[in-house]
Amino acid sequence: MGNVINITKKELKSYFISPIAYVIATVFLIITGYMYWKNVMAFNAACFRAASLPEALKRLNVNRDIFISNFRSIIVTIMYMMPIITMRIFSEEKKNKTMELLMTSPVTVPEVVFGKFLASFILYAGIIGTTLYMPLFISTVQFTMGDLYWTPILVGYLGVLMLGSVFLAIGIFASSLTENQIVAAVISFGFILMFTLIDAAAAQVQGLLRVILSKLSLVAHSRSFFNGVIDSRDVIYYLSFMALALFLTFRVVESKRWTQ
Amino acid sequence: MIEVKGLTKIFGDITAVNDISFKVKKGEVLGFLGPNGAGKTTTMRMLTCFSPATSGTATIGGYDIFDDFFEIKKILGYLPESPPLYLELTAREYLDYVSKLKGVAKSRRKSALDMVIDRCGLEKVIDRVLGNLSKGYRQRVGLAQALINDPEVIILDEPTSGLDPKQIIEIRELIKSLAGERTVILSTHILPEVTHVCQKIIVINEGNIIAEDTYEQLSARLKEANNTTLIVREPTVDLLDKISSVSGALSVTHDFDGNVKTIRVESATDIDLREELAKLVVASGSGLLELKHEAMSLEDVFLKLITKEDRTEN
Ligand SMILES: Nc1ncnc2c1ncn2[C@@H]1O[C@H](COP(=O)(O)OP(=O)(O)OP(=O)(O)O)[C@@H](O)[C@H]1O
Ligand SMILES: [Mg+2]
Numbered sequence: 001m002g003n004v005i006n007i008t009k010k011e012l013k014s015y016f017i018s019p020i021a022y023v024i025a026t027v028f029l030i031i032t033g034y035m036y037w038k039n040v041m042a043f044n045a046a047c048f049r050a051a052s053l054p055e056a057l058k059r060l061n062v063n064r065d066i067f068i069s070n071f072r073s074i075i076v077t078i079m080y081m082m083p084i085i086t087m088r089i090f091s092e093e094k095k096n097k098t099m100e101l102l103m104t105s106p107v108t109v110p111e112v113v114f115g116k117f118l119a120s121f122i123l124y125a126g127i128i129g130t131t132l133y134m135p136l137f138i139s140t141v142q143f144t145m146g147d148l149y150w151t152p153i154l155v156g157y158l159g160v161l162m163l164g165s166v167f168l169a170i171g172i173f174a175s176s177l178t179e180n181q182i183v184a185a186v187i188s189f190g191f192i193l194m195f196t197l198i199d200a201a202a203a204q205v206q207g208l209l210r211v212i213l214s215k216l217s218l219v220a221h222s223r224s225f226f227n228g229v230i231d232s233r234d235v236i237y238y239l240s241f242m243a244l245a246l247f248l249t250f251r252v253v254e255s256k257r258w259t260q
Numbered sequence: 261m262i263e264v265k266g267l268t269k270i271f272g273d274i275t276a277v278n279d280i281s282f283k284v285k286k287g288e289v290l291g292f293l294g295p296n297g298a299g300k301t302t303t304m305r306m307l308t309c310f311s312p313a314t315s316g317t318a319t320i321g322g323y324d325i326f327d328d329f330f331e332i333k334k335i336l337g338y339l340p341e342s343p344p345l346y347l348e349l350t351a352r353e354y355l356d357y358v359s360k361l362k363g364v365a366k367s368r369r370k371s372a373l374d375m376v377i378d379r380c381g382l383e384k385v386i387d388r389v390l391g392n393l394s395k396g397y398r399q400r401v402g403l404a405q406a407l408i409n410d411p412e413v414i415i416l417d418e419p420t421s422g423l424d425p426k427q428i429i430e431i432r433e434l435i436k437s438l439a440g441e442r443t444v445i446l447s448t449h450i451l452p453e454v455t456h457v458c459q460k461i462i463v464i465n466e467g468n469i470i471a472e473d474t475y476e477q478l479s480a481r482l483k484e485a486n487n488t489t490l491i492v493r494e495p496t497v498d499l500l501d502k503i504s505s506v507s508g509a510l511s512v513t514h515d516f517d518g519n520v521k522t523i524r525v526e527s528a529t530d531i532d533l534r535e536e537l538a539k540l541v542v543a544s545g546s547g548l549l550e551l552k553h554e555a556m557s558l559e560d561v562f563l564k565l566i567t568k569e570d571r572t573e574n
Contacts, residue, residue, distance in 0.1 A: 013349070096347060097344050098345070100340040106330060258312060260310060
């Protein structure tokens with residue numbers, strides 16, 4: 001565990017030395033902030049429209065009407081940003097020839113992979129954490145149809161973190177494949193897009209295939225989280241996907257030694 | 261301390277290292293000498309458990325490179341061919357990280373850092389970002405990294421490459437000072453390096469060990485040949501043939517420069533051909549401008565070892 005922490009600390013340091021962390025956080029905040037503002041405005045307009053109809057007003061729901069679409073815009077944004085967070089993780093080790101240092105030090109490959117994953121996760125969680133201003137702000141407002149519930153919001157954030165972890169693990173795997181960071185980013189973006197688009201493909205087909213495809217889709221498994229429900233199947237799906245990607249990374253790093 | 265048996269590494273159809281075996285005793289400094297592409301780096305990578313051998317085995321400090329590689333990594337200091345630096349960190353941050361990776365106890369990290377700063381001459385650059393350092397300083401930081409855990413076995417791949425002459429001398433002194441306590445393997449293609457610091461030399465070429473000895477014995481053994489150089493003005497046509505047929509002449513080479521010819525005659529060590537060659541040239545009626553006798557320099561020894569091997573192969 002000591003090794004994992006050392007590696008995590010070093011990786012985090014490298015993130016914050018380079019402008020990458022700041023640029024990503026800034027762009028992320030601008031985009032999600034804009035989408036949040038749109039969501040809030042749309043909700044606001046709906047409230048005005050419903051103001052004279054108590055029945056319609058009751059049907060509005062702060063959690064659902066603002067935050068479900070807000071979580072969706074967050075994950076669309078991270079889909080594009082995750083590959084940039086992870087692309088350097090192994091590619092740079094190879095370019096700097098520092099792999100030779102890591103592999104001849106008394107640390108194991110799983111420790112290296114996990115330490116790097118943990119660092120990217122901490123950075124990611126930090127970036128996601130900045131969006132907490134959104135529910136915090138809403139929670140200060142008094143609504144006639146009922147205030148914000150925090151539990152579904154936190155469950156939604158759990159979903160965002162889990163889905164993001166899978167994206168990170170995919171990105172780390174892609175980074176282990178090549179020493180070119182751009183190639184790594186493109187590969188991980190391709191994977192992420194593929195497992196996301198499966199969802200749309202599932203809608204096109206029928207029967208068993210549809211069931212299989214929609215079960216595989218990364219985004220489909222986040223829906224119940226955003227509705228405030230923790231489904232153990234989704235949790236298991238995300239954890240196993242993550243474990244698989246990290247395991248494959250371990251295998252790639254290990255097997256690359258044979259060609260050295 | 262280090263025992264290598266039949267180590268082989270094959271990349272596709274290239275045999276980078278071919279069935280090499282050798283031993284290094286505790287406290288010895290072994291020099292690995294060979295031209296580019298000889299297989300030095302590949303051998304070191306196998307010994308450091310970075311790259312698995314295709315076949316053969318080796319033990320370091322009694323630990324097997326396949327079975328107990330984790331134990332080896334704990335007692336190992338390794339400077340790869342290109343220093344493995346995180347260019348975004350400062351030298352201090354980097355060395356601190358390496359000392360943690362290598363498992364240096366927390367209480368000893370500070371003194372370990374001070375020790376390598378002093379030994380590798382890093383005072384001036386310790387708080388600078390590695391990416392901004394010159395090649396020589398990067399090499400020194402790489403060396404510092406290999407020494408920071410005070411390892412029992414130190415493997416250095418071309419430790420003095422990129423250093424200035426003064427620093428080369430200092431690093432050689434440093435390596436010498438490690439001898440006795442630590443076991444060191446270093447690789448180089450610069451000959452004086454091995455003569456200065458190594459007790460034992462292994463000459464490797466195209467993946468094969470072609471000589472293994474102390475420097476003195478190596479050069480003694482190879483001094484089976486002497487060179488005699490003649491500079492002759494307007495040589496007669498058959499002079500070369502005559503020289504070649506002198507008994508004791510092993511090989512004859514020549515260059516033209518206008519009407520002056522330089523002829524090099526190689527002979528066995530115990531035969532001195534000077535007198536006979538001089539007579540021959542004078543008798544042929546050509547003008548003998550110069551006659552020089554030279555024992556082989558270390559470079560010649562080295563080149564000879566390598567070319568000899570080639571000859572037997574063809
Ligand atoms: N990863 C690899 N894939 C294929 N061939 C390789 C690989 N690494 C080394 N080789 C080949 O193995 C041979 C030995 O290379 P090595 O790097 O060990 O030489 P060296 O003695 O260290 O040379 P130099 O003095 O140039 O550093 C070379 O022919 C090289 O092309
Ligand atoms: Mg080399």
